[in-house]
Amino acid sequence: MTNLFLPIFERVLPDGVEFGTNFVVEFDADSVWYETSLTIAAQALRSGQKTVYHVFDHPPANIEYDLKKLGLDLTKLQGHGLFLMLDSLAVQTGGLSPVGQEDPIAQSLKIPDLSIAASVAIKKEKEGIPEDQERWLHIDDNTAILTRHNSEINVLDYWRTRVVPFDRPKRNITLYSILNGTVSESFRAQFETINDGIVDLKREDEDGEVTQLIRLRRMRGKRFDSRWQRLNLLETGEVTLAL
Numbered sequence: 001m002t003n004l005f006l007p008i009f010e011r012v013l014p015d016g017v018e019f020g021t022n023f024v025v026e027f028d029a030d031s032v033w034y035e036t037s038l039t040i041a042a043q044a045l046r047s048g049q050k051t052v053y054h055v056f057d058h059p060p061a062n063i064e065y066d067l068k069k070l071g072l073d074l075t076k077l078q079g080h081g082l083f084l085m086l087d088s089l090a091v092q093t094g095g096l097s098p099v100g101q102e103d104p105i106a107q108s109l110k111i112p113d114l115s116i117a118a119s120v121a122i123k124k125e126k127e128g129i130p131e132d133q134e135r136w137l138h139i140d141d142n143t144a145i146l147t148r149h150n151s152e153i154n155v156l157d158y159w160r161t162r163v164v165p166f167d168r169p170k171r172n173i174t175l176y177s178i179l180n181g182t183v184s185e186s187f188r189a190q191f192e193t194i195n196d197g198i199v200d201l202k203r204e205d206e207d208g209e210v211t212q213l214i215r216l217r218r219m220r221g222k223r224f225d226s227r228w229q230r231l232n233l234l235e236t237g238e239v240t241l242a243l
Contacts, residue, residue, distance in 0.1 A: 004137065004173055006043045008036070011241055012216045012225045019135050019171040022164070023197040024143075026178050026188070031201035032212045032233055033177065034058065037139050039239040040175070042070040044137045045077055052138040054086040054105070056145035063141075069237055081132060088145070109149040111158045118162035129170055136172045143176040144183050152187040159194050175199075196220045214241075 003016030010016075027033035037053075044051045053063055063085065064074055077083035086106045108114060146155050167174055176195065178188065192198055198218040204211045212231040216224050230242035 004044070004047075004049060006040060006047070008039055008043060008239065008241060011229060013219065013222065014225075015222060017173055018222070019173055020168060021197060022167065022174045022176070022195040023199055024176050024178060024191055024195040025199040025201065026180055027201040028180050028203055030203045032203075032231060032239055033201045034141065035233060035237055036201065036214065036231065036239045037141060037175070037177070038063070038066050038070065038237065041137070041139055042067060042072055042238065045072055045083060048082065050082050050132075050136045052084045052086060052136055054088060054138065054140045056088045056092075056140065057142040059089060060085050060087050066237055071236075092145075109146060111146075111150045111154045115158055115162050118158075118166050122162070122166055134170050134172075136170070138167075138172055138174045140174075140176050142179055144178040147183055147187065152184060156187065156190050156194070159191070164194060192218075212239075 003018050005016040025033060025037075041051050041053050053067075055063060067074060072083075074083055088106050088109060091107065091109055105114065105117065107117075150158075176191075178191065183191075196219065197216060199214065200217055201212070201214050204213060212233065213228045214231055215228045216226060218226075232240045232242050234240065
């Protein structure tokens with residue numbers, strides 16, 4: 001399988017999302033990025049796509065509850081090696097990451113720690129990448145949390161020298177995310193250049209009603225629809241593109 005096809009992407013990326021693609025999602029606080037991120041995860045898992053959901057802002061229990069509302073059997077999916085939750089909230093609250101969560105990404109938010117772990121992983125990749133570690137969909141609920149614990153330049157250097165070289169050989173699809181207003185314009189611009197695609201989510205008021213919108217602002221080397229698309233939020237919490 002070369003590309004990943006999901007209902008929420010089909011209108012803006014008719015050829016699907018190529019594995020090895022990195023996105024940055026820039027979202028307003030009153031947008032539906034949270035619900036959209038869970039929708040993307042749910043649609044991917046229903047198609048049999050291996051998916052990681054990485055929490056920085058939301059308790060893992062909330063993610064599990066809301067994904068179950070979307071009809072997913074997380075225990076079964078985890079047992080089949082299709083779903084993984086990474087918890088980077090626990091270290092912020094003074095707790096420890098869940099037992100058995102071996103990925104060092106969830107053990108610290110400090111760039112020196114993450115950089116060492118990434119360097120070790122990159123060296124291991126030179127010996128070959130196991131099939132079960134390739135072609136994952138990785139979604140962050142709010143990657144910008146890292147800038148609260150590190151300087152912006154250190155985060156950018158880590159992404160450029162560790163994250164991208166680590167992810168590319170694995171052919172992962174990654175959706176990093178930034179809450180608008182929490183990083184500098186310089187960081188935003190430089191982070192955008194590191195990633196292949198840029199997605200925007202915002203809220204607008206139309207005739208006294210709230211409208212949720214999404215657009216794909218940039219996609220390197222691919223044809224795409226850059227127009228704003230209206231989002232509908234269903235009672236289950238799933239998001240769809242309006243007709």
